[in-house]
Amino acid sequence: MVQADPNISPLSASAAPQPHVRPANLRDLDRLTDVLTASFYDRDGWRLWVYPFIRLGIYEDLKQRLKAQSPRYACLAAVATPTAGSTATHGEAIAGTVEASLRQPWPWQGDRHVYISNLAVDQTFRRQGIAITLLRSCEQVAQRWGIRELQLHVMEDNLAARALYRKAGFSVVQTEDSPASWLGLQARRLMMHKTLQPPPHPTKP
Numbered sequence: 001m002v003q004a005d006p007n008i009s010p011l012s013a014s015a016a017p018q019p020h021v022r023p024a025n026l027r028d029l030d031r032l033t034d035v036l037t038a039s040f041y042d043r044d045g046w047r048l049w050v051y052p053f054i055r056l057g058i059y060e061d062l063k064q065r066l067k068a069q070s071p072r073y074a075c076l077a078a079v080a081t082p083t084a085g086s087t088a089t090h091g092e093a094i095a096g097t098v099e100a101s102l103r104q105p106w107p108w109q110g111d112r113h114v115y116i117s118n119l120a121v122d123q124t125f126r127r128q129g130i131a132i133t134l135l136r137s138c139e140q141v142a143q144r145w146g147i148r149e150l151q152l153h154v155m156e157d158n159l160a161a162r163a164l165y166r167k168a169g170f171s172v173v174q175t176e177d178s179p180a181s182w183l184g185l186q187a188r189r190l191m192m193h194k195t196l197q198p199p200p201h202p203t204k205p
């Protein structure tokens with residue numbers, strides 16, 4: 001099981017109740033799967049029938065990643081804890097999630113980088129700064145791993161995510177075509193990248 005990591009400081013988003021980010025663990029699996037599946041797949045019409053199978057696939061894949069406890073992998077959860085006076089009766093709710101993994105390609109394939117994936121925010125928590133907060137937490141993870149290069153992919157027609165990544169300081173480095181995009185059946189994939197600033201040197205007294 002992935003243990004709570006005290007090195008990731010809780011970061012607040014702007015909405016109330018204030019979500020904070022913490023490492024995800026196996027107890028979060030069901031709710032993380034719900035957020036991911038609902039964020040990336042719709043349930044309209046015939047898709048309703050395949051939805052449970054897609055969900056199961058996402059659940060099993062994520063379970064493997066969480067169980068592996070790799071030191072080169074982090075799954076983060078943005079959780080909203082009901083505040084005093086709020087009407088929520090349950091414990092914390094998972095508002096969003098993201099995964100970061102350390103990639104060490106062969107020398108001719110580029111530099112070591114942290115690859116960000118599966119960024120998703122529950123519909124009811126959107127436009128509250130949660131995705132930006134999760135991305136900042138990935139930056140903290142990268143800095144802890146000693147890595148300054150961040151990379152991710154986004155579909156060209158995912159305008160919300162592209163706006164988010166632009167705002168977070170990412171820029172497009174590559175446009176990737178596929179047979180499906182050549183035929184106009186699917187949007188192209190964009191590879192985006194960000195270089196983190198080196199941490200400031202402590203000033204001498």
Ligand SMILES: CC(C)(COP(=O)(O)OP(=O)(O)OC[C@H]1O[C@@H](n2cnc3c(N)ncnc32)[C@H](O)[C@@H]1OP(=O)(O)O)[C@@H](O)C(=O)NCCC(=O)NCCS
Nearest residue numbers: 039119120121126127128129130131132154160161163164
């Ligand atoms: C993309 C997504 C993660 C954004 O999450 P979010 O928590 O709502 O994003 P934030 O509130 O942190 O938004 C930060 C900025 O991103 C941009 N942005 C986010 N959602 C946007 C939208 N629907 N339309 C336009 N810009 C958007 C805005 O610039 C926003 O800043 P603003 O609110 O001050 O204008 C969320 O919509 C989602 O889960 N989508 C489905 C899954 C997905 O596409 N994931 C990305 C895969 S690459």
